[in-house]
Amino acid sequence: MQTNATRDSLFIENTARQPTEVGDPATDSRLFRRCLGLYGTGIAIITTETQDQRAAVTVNSFASVSLDPPLVLWSISRASRSYPLFKNGSHFAVNILASTQMDVSRHFSSKVDDKFADSAWWRGEFGSPLLDGCLAHFECETYSQVEGGDHTILIGLVRRASRFEGEPLLFAQGQYSVAYSHPEVPPSPEVGGVMPRTSSAGAIIPQIFEAHHLLSSTFDEHRHAEGLDISVARVIACIYDMPGLKADQVARATYLGQRDTEDALATLVERGMLVSSADGQLILTEAGRLRREAIRKRWEDFQKDQLASISEGDRRATLRTLSKLIEQNRMPER
Amino acid sequence: MQTNATRDSLFIENTARQPTEVGDPATDSRLFRRCLGLYGTGIAIITTETQDQRAAVTVNSFASVSLDPPLVLWSISRASRSYPLFKNGSHFAVNILASTQMDVSRHFSSKVDDKFADSAWWRGEFGSPLLDGCLAHFECETYSQVEGGDHTILIGLVRRASRFEGEPLLFAQGQYSVAYSHPEVPPSPEVGGVMPRTSSAGAIIPQIFEAHHLLSSTFDEHRHAEGLDISVARVIACIYDMPGLKADQVARATYLGQRDTEDALATLVERGMLVSSADGQLILTEAGRLRREAIRKRWEDFQKDQLASISEGDRRATLRTLSKLIEQNRMPER
Numbered sequence: 001m002q003t004n005a006t007r008d009s010l011f012i013e014n015t016a017r018q019p020t021e022v023g024d025p026a027t028d029s030r031l032f033r034r035c036l037g038l039y040g041t042g043i044a045i046i047t048t049e050t051q052d053q054r055a056a057v058t059v060n061s062f063a064s065v066s067l068d069p070p071l072v073l074w075s076i077s078r079a080s081r082s083y084p085l086f087k088n089g090s091h092f093a094v095n096i097l098a099s100t101q102m103d104v105s106r107h108f109s110s111k112v113d114d115k116f117a118d119s120a121w122w123r124g125e126f127g128s129p130l131l132d133g134c135l136a137h138f139e140c141e142t143y144s145q146v147e148g149g150d151h152t153i154l155i156g157l158v159r160r161a162s163r164f165e166g167e168p169l170l171f172a173q174g175q176y177s178v179a180y181s182h183p184e185v186p187p188s189p190e191v192g193g194v195m196p197r198t199s200s201a202g203a204i205i206p207q208i209f210e211a212h213h214l215l216s217s218t219f220d221e222h223r224h225a226e227g228l229d230i231s232v233a234r235v236i237a238c239i240y241d242m243p244g245l246k247a248d249q250v251a252r253a254t255y256l257g258q259r260d261t262e263d264a265l266a267t268l269v270e271r272g273m274l275v276s277s278a279d280g281q282l283i284l285t286e287a288g289r290l291r292r293e294a295i296r297k298r299w300e301d302f303q304k305d306q307l308a309s310i311s312e313g314d315r316r317a318t319l320r321t322l323s324k325l326i327e328q329n330r331m332p333e334r
Numbered sequence: 335m336q337t338n339a340t341r342d343s344l345f346i347e348n349t350a351r352q353p354t355e356v357g358d359p360a361t362d363s364r365l366f367r368r369c370l371g372l373y374g375t376g377i378a379i380i381t382t383e384t385q386d387q388r389a390a391v392t393v394n395s396f397a398s399v400s401l402d403p404p405l406v407l408w409s410i411s412r413a414s415r416s417y418p419l420f421k422n423g424s425h426f427a428v429n430i431l432a433s434t435q436m437d438v439s440r441h442f443s444s445k446v447d448d449k450f451a452d453s454a455w456w457r458g459e460f461g462s463p464l465l466d467g468c469l470a471h472f473e474c475e476t477y478s479q480v481e482g483g484d485h486t487i488l489i490g491l492v493r494r495a496s497r498f499e500g501e502p503l504l505f506a507q508g509q510y511s512v513a514y515s516h517p518e519v520p521p522s523p524e525v526g527g528v529m530p531r532t533s534s535a536g537a538i539i540p541q542i543f544e545a546h547h548l549l550s551s552t553f554d555e556h557r558h559a560e561g562l563d564i565s566v567a568r569v570i571a572c573i574y575d576m577p578g579l580k581a582d583q584v585a586r587a588t589y590l591g592q593r594d595t596e597d598a599l600a601t602l603v604e605r606g607m608l609v610s611s612a613d614g615q616l617i618l619t620e621a622g623r624l625r626r627e628a629i630r631k632r633w634e635d636f637q638k639d640q641l642a643s644i645s646e647g648d649r650r651a652t653l654r655t656l657s658k659l660i661e662q663n664r665m666p667e668r
Contacts, residue, residue, distance in 0.1 A: 019471075022496035025404035035495040036398045036406075038469040039430050040502040040513055042373035063397040064370045065409050066483025070359035072370075073407075073487070075399050096373050135372040137353075146480050148489060149400025153407070155482060161369040162356035165558050168374040170513055172502050177513035179374055179506035180550070204649060205549055205637050207656035212546035214663035215539055216514070224499050303539050306662060310655050315538060317651030321644050322541035328640060329548035 030263050034229075037260065040172035045108050046074055046154075047121075047129040048085055048092040054116055054129055055082035058109045060171050061151075062094060070158040072138055075151040083152070087145065092156060093128035094138040098166035099178045101133055102255070105169065109257065125160055136163045174231035174260040180213070204321070215306065222298045226291065231256050233295060235264040236273065236284065240292040244281045364597050368563070371594070374506035379442050380408055380488075381455075381463040382419055382426040388450055388463055389416035392443045394505050395485075396428060404492040406472055409485040417486070421479065426490060427462035428472040432500035433512045435467055436589070439503065443591065459494055470497045508565035508594040514547070538655070549640065556632045560625065565590050567629060569598040570607065573616050574626040580614045 025032030041060035048055050057076060065071040072094060076083055086092060097105055108115050120132035124139045140156025147153075170177040223233055234254045239245060245253065251261040265282065268274035273288030284292065307315060359366030375394035382389050391410060399405040406428060410417055420426060431439055442449050454466035458473045474490025481487075504511040557567055568588045573579060579587065585595040599616065602608035607622030618626065641649060 019496035019498050022494065025492045025495045026402075029401045029404070032401065032404050032492065032495050035430075035470045035472065035497045038497055038502055039376035039378065039396055039398075040504045041375055041397075042506075044373065061397040061399065062373055063375075063395045063407070063409065064373075065395065065487060066485045067363045067366065068360075069483045070363070070366050071483045071485075073397070073482070075397065096369075136369045138369065144480075146478075146487075146489075148407070149403045149405045151400045151405075153399060153480075153487075153489075155480075155487075158359045158366065160356065161359045161366050162353035163369045163372055164353050167554065168372055168506050170374045170504065170506065172376075172504065172513040178547075179504055179511035180514055203637065204641060204652055204656065207653065207660060208542055208546050208549065211656050211659045211663075212542050213512075214660055215542065218663045220501065303537065306659060307538060309658055309662075314651040314655050317648040318538055318655040319541065321648050321652040322538065322545050324643055325545045325640060326541060326548055328643075329545075329552045 030266065033259065033263060037172075037174050037231075040170055040177070042168050043097045043105050043171055044074065045095045045097065045104070045131060045134075046076075046086070046092055047095060047131070048082075048089040049123070049127055049129055050085055050089045053085055055085040056108050056115050056129070057082050057086075058105055062096075065155060069143075070161075071143060071155055072140065072158055073153055073155045075148060075153050077151050079150070086142075086154060087152065090142055091126045091128050092140050092142065092154065093124055093126075093130055094136075094140065094156070095131045095134045096136040096138075097169040098133060098135040098164075099169045100166065101169055102176050104131065104133065105176070106252075106255075134164065135166045135168055136161065173229070174256055174264075175234070176255055208322075208325075219299070219302055222302060223295065226295050226298065228291070228295065229264070229267075231260050232264045232267055235261060236268060236288060236292045237295070239274065239282050239284050240289060243283050246280045246282065250282065364600065367593065367597060371506075371508050374504055374511070376502050377431045377439050377505050378408065379429045379431065379438070379465060379468075380410075380420070380426055381429060381465070382416075382423040383457070383461055383463055384419055384423045387419055389419040390442050390449050390463070391416050391420075392439055396430075399489060403477075404495075405477060405489055406474065406492055407487055407489045409482060409487050411485050413484070420476075420488060421486065424476055425460045425462050426474050426476065426488065427458055427460075427464055428470075428474065428490070429465045429468045430470040430472075431503040432467060432469040432498075433503045434500065435503055436510050438465065438467065439510070440586075440589075468498065469500045469502055470495065507563070508590055508598075509568070510589055542656075542659075553633070553636055556636060557629065560629050560632065562625070562629065563598070563601075565594050566598045566601055569595060570602060570618065570622060570626050571629070573608065573618050574623060577617050578615045580616065584616065 021031055023031045043058060043060055044062040045056050045058050057080060059074050061075040063073055065073050076086055107119065116129060121129045124130045124137065126139045126141065128139060130137045138158045139160040140158050143155045143157040145152050145154055167178060170179055234256060235250055238250055238254050242253065247261060247265060251258045254261060265274060268288060273285055273291055274282060275285055276282055355365055357365045376396065377392060377394055378396040379390050379392050391414060393408050395409040397407055399407050410420055441453065450463060455463045458464045458471065460473045460475065462473060464471045472492045473494040474492050477489045477491040479486050479488055501512060504513055568590060569584055572584055572588050576587065581595060581599060585592050588595060599608060602622060607619055607625055608616060609619055610616055
């Protein structure tokens with residue numbers, strides 16, 4: 001390791017900060033997937049139709065390429081059942097999912113035979129299915145196809161772009177997410193920012209926004225201290241509550257993808273926290289149960305600590321206020 | 335438009351839901367960019383070093399491609415000053431930014447000459463600079479380069495992947511963001527989910543999480559009703575507070591990118607809400623000032639409406655609770 005401290009004053013030794021894990025992705029694809037999962041993405045469903053055959057795949061490999069000409073890309077596994085239709089198709093559509101479409105994402109990632117049968121959609125100008133409720137549609141002509149390892153990269157020339165009102169559905173750290181303005185972004189909440197450090201004083205609603213962000217960040221540190229990723233923490237909590245589930249049931253119950261669930265299960269088995277019966281039923285070991293209880297205890301202690309300085313009367317009044325605000329803004333049950 | 339109602343029960347007329355805007359991106363690249371902005375992404379800084387020349391570009395076009403072999407991709411404008419170094423380089427590194435690195439993203443997107451001089455970094459195993467504080471590093475060998483319109487797609491074979499603790503920095507709808515678990519994801523908050531509909535009753539901290547989410551969604555509808563995107567809303571608020579700023583100052587003050595700021599400014603000029611002086615100073619027109627005041631009034635009315643049913647005593651108690659929680663969790667001033 002060469003150093004270069006005189007010219008680059010902040011050039012640092014590579015021992016400065018230890019990674020949680022590091023390795024060669026050619027020999028450890030689970031490590032590679034965990035690292036890739038740290039890059040947050042939206043979720044897109046790509047659709048095509050050729051001679052009355054329709055296909056749809058859910059991806060988070062969508063990316064913009066070029067403005068002039070307008071190009072976008074995404075990648076499909078050559079092992080995918082839908083691959084031949086996209087490979088031979090002249091067009092496809094990119095459907096960008098909104099935060100209200102978590103169920104659509106799950107439906108189109110499932111193994112249902114005709115995914116379109118239970119979905120609201122229409123045929124776009126260039127023949128590809130456009131799903132209802134999306135944030136944006138890109139109707140594309142297949143521009144080129146590039147081999148990329150076990151996937152093919154499909155590049156589309158966007159012939160028509162449309163957008164709708166809504167917020168994006170995100171996938172970050174293995175879970176469905178929604179975006180909030182970065183807490184250091186200064187403007188006022190009515191234009192999408194969180195309040196600056198001091199100006200939320202005296203206003204209940206901005207203070208709720210700020211308190212949520214700060215409490216959430218503080219508790220994240222506790223979860224990290226237990227050495228658990230968010231997906232592992234969620235899987236362990238799920239099996240603790242419902243011992244005997246199988247892997248696909250855990251994936252559904254935790255809202256994690258099949259792949260992230262399998263990775264989390266493998267991690268728990270490796271650490272001696274989980275065993276699987278001959279028919280695939282999952283049970284936590286004593287070590288697994290203790291870890292789950294340790295996180296729950298941290299969460300309970302955290303709440304107690306946080307509220308210790310607040311009087312019983314103020315607590316009751318705060319709960320009344322919050323309950324009313326929640327009730328006033330809840331969507332009608334679906 | 336053909337219909338197909340008998341076979342596809344949910345196949346719908348394409349008049350079902352009107353887009354906010356729609357068009358041909360070949361003739362309207364601002365429309366295209368606004369649509370692309372609806373796909374949330376992480377932020378990556380790509381670095382390379384060849385014969386003591388270093389380059390770094392900030393992108394949100396990073397995507398995974400293949401597991402076996404492990405491939406990733408990103409795109410660079412062929413007009414970029416850094417393009418020759420990446421084109422001719424044998425290696426590059428992908429640095430995935432953490433939520434604590436908004437300033438790093440801004441620094442590396444700026445026009446500073448030597449971006450590395452004020453940054454903490456070290457040289458990775460394959461020679462490319464790795465930035466300190468990131469969530470993940472992918473050290474890549476250049477695997478192939480594909481022409482894609484005005485950009486080149488660089489595909490990297492990942493030789494070494496590492497990850498660190500932290501949360502991802504996101505870019506969604508033109509602004510820096512952080513991710514929160516999707517509100518429909520059921521598990522308890524200690525494992526990264528928001529509470530389900532009914533079980534947060536009686537617990538102050540989970541109720542703060544739930545109230546924030548619901549209030550935020552409700553107010554989003556008000557902003558949409560004013561016909562303003564989040565980036566336009568932020569720009570108009572900024573110029574209202576600080577008339578006479580120039581475009582680059584607005585970009586810095588709003589934490590929007592240069593390009594999103596320019597698009598928002600152009601939209602405001604088109605709508606007659608903004609004028610620019612000969613030397614580039616920006617001033618809202620009467621229509622612009624009125625629109626800004628309308629949003630602020632909606633926000634104030636929204637807060638009043640929300641709190642109308644809550645007694646004065648409960649309000650004061652709630653504020654005491656929230657202020658204490660905020661104070662207890664604030665980071666020390668930097």
